[in-house]
Amino acid sequence: xxxxxxxxxxxxxxxxxxxxxxxxxxxxxxxxxxxxxxxxxxxxxxxxxxxxxxxxxxxxxxxxxxxxxxxxxxxxxxxxxxxxxxxxxxxxxxxxxxxxxxxxxxxxxxxxxxxxxxxxxxxxxxxxxxxxxxxxxxxxxxxxxxxxxxxxxxxxxxxxxxxxxxxxxxxxxxxxxxxxxxxxxxxxxxxxxxxxxxxxxxxxxxxxxxxxxxxxxxxxxxxxxxxxxxxxxxxxxxxxxxxxxxxxxxxxxxxxxxxxxxxxxxxxxxxxxxxxxxxxxx
Ligand SMILES: [Zn+2]
Numbered sequence: 063x064x065x066x067x068x069x070x071x072x073x074x075x076x077x078x079x080x081x082x083x084x085x086x087x088x089x090x091x092x093x094x095x096x097x098x099x100x101x102x103x104x105x106x107x108x109x110x111x112x113x114x115x116x117x118x119x120x121x122x123x124x125x126x127x128x129x130x131x132x133x134x135x136x137x138x139x140x141x142x143x144x145x146x147x148x149x150x151x152x153x154x155x156x157x158x159x160x161x162x163x164x165x166x167x168x169x170x171x172x173x174x175x176x177x178x179x180x181x182x183x184x185x186x187x188x189x190x191x192x193x194x195x196x197x198x199x200x201x202x203x204x205x206x207x208x209x210x211x212x213x214x215x216x217x218x219x220x221x222x223x224x225x226x227x228x229x230x231x232x233x234x235x236x237x238x239x240x241x242x243x244x245x246x247x248x249x250x251x252x253x254x255x256x257x258x259x260x261x262x263x264x265x266x267x268x269x270x271x272x273x274x275x276x277x278x279x280x281x282x283x284x285x286x287x288x289x290x291x292x293x294x295x296x297x298x299x300x301x302x303x304x305x306x307x308x309x310x311x312x313x314x315x316x317x318x319x320x321x322x323x324x325x326x327x328x329x330x331x332x333x334x335x336x337x338x339x340x341x342x343x344x
């Protein structure tokens with residue numbers, strides 16, 4: 063596969079030829095940074111792990127520049143740190159038995175640029191080659207602007223190839239803002255209890271991030287446990303870990319639907335629900 067950036071990285075954990083590796087994809091995640099996939103789309107990894115008929119592929123659009131550096135990484139230059147982050151993402155792909163791992167190596171500002179056509183072209187090529195059944199993106203209500211920018215570029219790519227690539231589901235997932243606020247009928251509930259050992263290892267390989275003082279490993283598991291416990295007030299927990307997702311499929315099926323209008327319609331439903339509940343007991 064050819065990508066716009068000469069520094070782009072294409073890794074196939076089991077050594078299959080590149081075209082074969084990507085063509086077997088059934089579940090595809092497009093994320094902003096190294097480690098986002100493992101936080102937001104473990105559902106897809108778990109669905110495919112150890113199977114011959116389903117394959118998970120990961121795409122990271124940015125280059126990992128400007129990462130925090132602490133401990134053994136304290137003396138690293140930004141370039142050295144970018145190499146560490148690429149290697150850590152490859153480790154996760156190996157542990158998770160991904161079909162392939164693409165790292166497109168764009169700067170954050172390039173990804174956030176609404177005129178960033180190179181990012182969209184790369185994503186279109188990946189989508190056509192992978193032809194996924196399920197796509198995982200950042201949710202557009204995330205509070206990290208690079209996450210939102212990545213999702214906007216991915217939606218543009220999905221819309222551009224929608225005559226050739228028709229995923230059954232497109233999910234907006236949780237990293238920097240969870241989706242507990244969605245009404246239950248608007249939530250897409252993603253069970254992630256399977257293989258907690260692999261789930262833990264996937265976030266754990268990003269040592270440069272966890273050593274940087276942020277316990278993403280514990281927080282990611284904690285969020286999933288909290289969702290499983292607090293999702294329903296009645297009955298016992300069927301799952302010990304859940305992620306929530308926003309259904310983004312309508313945005314691909316209807317390219318005239320503005321992303322802002324769609325997301326704010328979900329916010330409005332929360333607003334109306336809060337008002338109804340308070341008023342019912344006032
Ligand atoms: Zn991120």
